Amino acid sequence: MITPVVSIPAPSEDELVRAVRAGSLDALGTLYQRHSPAVFGAAYRILGARADAEDVVQDVFVGLPRALAGYHARGRLQAWLRRVAVRTALMRLRGSGRRREDAFDDLPELAAPEGEAALDRIALQRRLQGLPEPLRIVLVLKEIEGYSHDEIAGLLGISAGASAVRLFRAWKHLRSGDPR
The missing domain is CATH 1.10.10.10 (Winged helix-like DNA-binding domain superfamily/Winged helix DNA-binding domain)
Known part of the structure; x- marks a missing residue:
């Protein structure tokens, strides 16, 4: 007997945002998997240091459940998250919370092609x-x-x-x- 393969569609961005607002850590993890590379990229280009960019990613996603209270789906979530990352990176530049390692030492790892x-x-x-x-x-x-x-x-x-x-x-x- 052959059992049919049933494919479950991935949740939409709106569904994930609603779930995170309701406290779902699984939905937050899914948003992290989908959008952390874009958040990291924006922060890394501003800060130039991997450790600082990773801190920005953590700050953005730790604060995401609260920040989503002010999010209105008028555009793409990823674009909104990148704007949040840019603002967070700029605050890090102005503050004393930078680790500032030797910049771009890890570039070969980042270069995909x-x-x-x-x-x-x-x-x-x-x-x-x-x-x-x-x-x-x-x-x-x-x-x-x-x-x-x-x-x-x-x-x-x-x-x-x-x-x-x-x-x-x-x-x-x-x-x-x-x-x-």
Whole structure:
């Protein structure tokens, strides 16, 4: 006798959010599995240190049940979580809670594809790390995370014009190696 294989559909984001709000640790674990790589990536690009980025991931997911009280599903949950990670990473930069290890020592482990593309990615990440922190943060927020200059200004407490100038300087530095 052959028994049919029944596939159980994965819970939707909305179902998981409702379950986490109701106190389900299993749902929280599922959200962690789905979204921790994106949260880690956003934090790592801001902080440049694996240990600090891991701390941000932990902070985001430990505080998630409470934070979801203010979450309204108007966009993708992952995008919202990345915004939370960026804000948490920026707070870590301003505070004294950074561990700041030698940045990007673990890059080969992070580079998923093998070969020339992985080497290009590692080289780019090292060049990003070589940027002065104010320039790197604006470049990451604008070009990688997709924030507008007005949003960056609000996050960093600078003007939108200062954000644009920092972005210009970051690109100039990446292209020429000139830090000014």
